[in-house]
Amino acid sequence: MRRLTWFNATSLSLGFAFLYLPMLILIVYSFNESKLVTVWAGFSTKWYGTLIQNQAFLDAALVTLKVAVASSTIATVLGTMAALVLVRVGRFPGRTLFSGMIYAPLVMPEVITGLSLLLLFIGIGLDRGILTIILAHTTFSMAFVAVVVSSRLVTFDRSLEEAALDLGCSAFDAFRLVTLPIIAPAVISGWLLAFTLSLDDLVIASFTAGPSATTLPIKIWSSIRLGVSPEINALSTIMIGIVAAGVITASLITKRASLRQQADERAAAQQR
């Protein structure tokens, strides 16, 4: 192990400060007694209490959750299918075009995506509401799922599927019984990615949301314009907590599984 030098320690702490100082300030001020955001007046959890009674925030949170679950699930199905076609079906006319178009939403400015979706929904006469947000979020997050899943599929040993076929599986059974269980971690992390993307999206949601449905980010944004309130800080802290817990759990599970596998393989190699 190399020692942590003075230079490395400094750059590490500067880097972390850059990343996490804003969030830290937000968390600290969410426990502020004072109504004024910039003045510290002692520790209190009262803003968390008022938050629970704020029906508008709770409604928005529910809408956000519904949108995130629905859109990330649809995006995972579509994105996985797209990834399978991209990786598996060798060359077909228009393959380059297809793969380019799958990845385009990754680099497309969100404003453009949001605007074009808005025009589409107006064009086909779809009333804006929870359904349009779900559709819009599915559109851009399936590209992310496709990227995650196809990078796993590239290293997937094709002969596993052939073995399944050889042992009597239909193509669909081979996918269901062999491919899907093996690529499941990638599919799940694709789902999680889509879920978080949907959870914090503001731009596309504000184009496609209607008066009947408002998501949490929109709600936060619009109340900020009336002035920052400690309530918003509390809400954001809860969201940070949820996201952090999810990420930490996921990484712990993966880490433990890989450690266990390594230990098993060592044991297997020794006992021959």
Added chain:
Amino acid sequence: MGQTVFEPWNDPEAKPLIQFKGVTKRFGDFTAIDNLTFDIYEREFFALLGPSGCGKTTMMRMLAGFEKPTEGKILLGGQDIAPIPPNKRAVNMMFQSYALFPHLSVWDNIAFGLRRDRMSKDAIAARVEEMLKLTRLTQFARRKPHQISGGQRQRVALARSLAKAPKLLLLDEPMGALDAKLRTATQFELMDIQEKTGTTFVIVTHDQEEAMTVASRVAVMDNGRIIQADTPARIYESPNSVYVADFIGEVTIISGTARRSGAGYEIAYAEGVPPLHAESETHFDTGEPCHLALRPEKVAISAEKPSERRNTVKGRIIDIAYLGNLSTYHVEIEGGRMVKAQTANTRRLSRRDFTWEDTVWLSWSDTAAVMLKD
């Protein structure tokens, strides 16, 4: 005891299990298999041997159903298998990477194919136990593939592919991932299992020793063609071409022109030296170019000129390869050609008879070398 020799390929009455009829396979411009016609019989252990890219894996994949012939037909038990998808064929394959399902236990891996057949639970359990016993894996049944060693994984792959009692088992480089010691043991195990189950095995390998050990017949392939398909002994002792002679084992090829003389032929191979003598069943015209294939172990090496043999040449030792059980001498004979001679080291503490730069005599009998056409 009237024990009959297992040689169905010499029996005109025998019905082949697999028939390739003018099979060609092209990938774009590349011809992987070139107009192939040959038969494989029931209970055979048939080896496809050749360098990488010779088409042996393509042949196997056509049998398994992962590739379709571009032209020609493949018959299994008299039935054209082209329209039958891989999951409906009575053919199973053991993959080079073993392709064990990592999320299933050894037991479930073996049961996988049986479950697809909608067999009863008891029948599946009985069959899996039988396979575990056959491959000596009973104690590992509950383990996952990554919890067992490479050799055990190989046996799981074998058990899984044998579980459905296929008419034909395909083995793609089955020992590729094993170390040398384990490989030899596994080869004998494989022959034993093949004999016990009576299944027809087709094995693909680039390891000639492996092919010679396990197979009843070996097909030597090159560029999508079978150059020679015969028993290991005939492949080694009576190769039909320079390619086969050179591919299997060590050999010295001496090229010259043939001339009929008595019962055999004289082969002139260099200016100013007496011709070599050889016998051949194939006919050579006088003046026809020919190649003598000479195995090193059939060449005797001595300090004095031997009188009892007609094929004697004088040479100088350039290199000695000591292999423990054998020593191979690389001798430069008059005319500048290299000839390999091999002696068995039957005594442990003997002084080496010859050393570098020694002048020696090489000799071999008239029947030792094989005459091959261009």
